Amino acid sequence: MQDIYFESNYGKLYERIENGTCEIFKYSSFLGNVYHMFLKRKIPLCVNDGKSYFDIVTPYGYGGPLITDFKEGYKNELLNGFKQEFQKYCNENNIVSEFVRFHPLADNAQDFKEIYKIENIRTTVGTNISDYTDPVLSEFSKSARKSIRKALNSGVTYKITEKPNSINNFKQIYYSTMDRNGASNYYYFDDIYFNSCLELFKDNIILVEVNYEDKTIASGFYFVYGKIIHAHLSGTLQDYLHLSPAYIIKYATVKWAKENGKDIVHYGGGTSNSKEDPLYQFKRKFGRNSEFEFYIGKKVWNREIYNELCEKKEIGEELDFFPAYRKNSV
Numbered sequence: 001m002q003d004i005y006f007e008s009n010y011g012k013l014y015e016r017i018e019n020g021t022c023e024i025f026k027y028s029s030f031l032g033n034v035y036h037m038f039l040k041r042k043i044p045l046c047v048n049d050g051k052s053y054f055d056i057v058t059p060y061g062y063g064g065p066l067i068t069d070f071k072e073g074y075k076n077e078l079l080n081g082f083k084q085e086f087q088k089y090c091n092e093n094n095i096v097s098e099f100v101r102f103h104p105l106a107d108n109a110q111d112f113k114e115i116y117k118i119e120n121i122r123t124t125v126g127t128n129i130s131d132y133t134d135p136v137l138s139e140f141s142k143s144a145r146k147s148i149r150k151a152l153n154s155g156v157t158y159k160i161t162e163k164p165n166s167i168n169n170f171k172q173i174y175y176s177t178m179d180r181n182g183a184s185n186y187y188y189f190d191d192i193y194f195n196s197c198l199e200l201f202k203d204n205i206i207l208v209e210v211n212y213e214d215k216t217i218a219s220g221f222y223f224v225y226g227k228i229i230h231a232h233l234s235g236t237l238q239d240y241l242h243l244s245p246a247y248i249i250k251y252a253t254v255k256w257a258k259e260n261g262k263d264i265v266h267y268g269g270g271t272s273n274s275k276e277d278p279l280y281q282f283k284r285k286f287g288r289n290s291e292f293e294f295y296i297g298k299k300v301w302n303r304e305i306y307n308e309l310c311e312k313k314e315i316g317e318e319l320d321f322f323p324a325y326r327k328n329s330v
Contacts, residue, residue, distance in 0.1 A: 032070030
């Protein structure tokens, strides 16, 4: 599967945020190939042998190891070879543990369930573009279509900018939304991050702006890669929430996707694992028939050092936090 989340430049976007380095491990044999991109982070704890140790994590979003091709009937043998070689890689590079966010659309978690401890934590939502003549009619709920008609009849308009040169208006709206929602610092992406997005992925960005009375009242930042569109970030000015601009962002994006021959617009899931999560329920209004399972993966590659690190923090192996030795870390 080709997608932006497997691009090395995408991993580099998050090196500074995660305080790590983007690395790629490729396993190849006559049975096939496995591609694995991740961020390697130094563990800020000392152990008795005096060495520096690291853990690895999927960059913000989705990813994980991916089988790019394999000989029919030999997938398990390919995966066994990958596991052995990656274990050697981890040993040689002092990698202790790994946390993976598998890709819901690639469904790569199923291939690696014998290597990682796999957990299904939530459902994500998308609008299927390719299978419907009118995705809005087929995928959007009746209430969503009603809100869209009402907004458009009230004078709300929209504009889509491909390959934008500036995203300053978007940033202002996005930050105001984060303030209103009391978001954690992790989601306050700074100017360096946004400038890097434009530098590395300008050709893969569309900005969706919703306007009312000559004012931009909402905006969405989307990544476009091949046939897939990913909702990345969005925001709405508080004084205009009554006009349902978030609905117009979804509507405009789907219309653009259909006109440009895309297959799917993927929105992600909610902010929690609950099926009653408000954000998840909102996204379902735009993907009545298109849901995907999101899995995470956990793996301890060096059990001895992992246990020692947990002892240094005076913490047990927490079942709800991984890796446990990073619990409560700044």
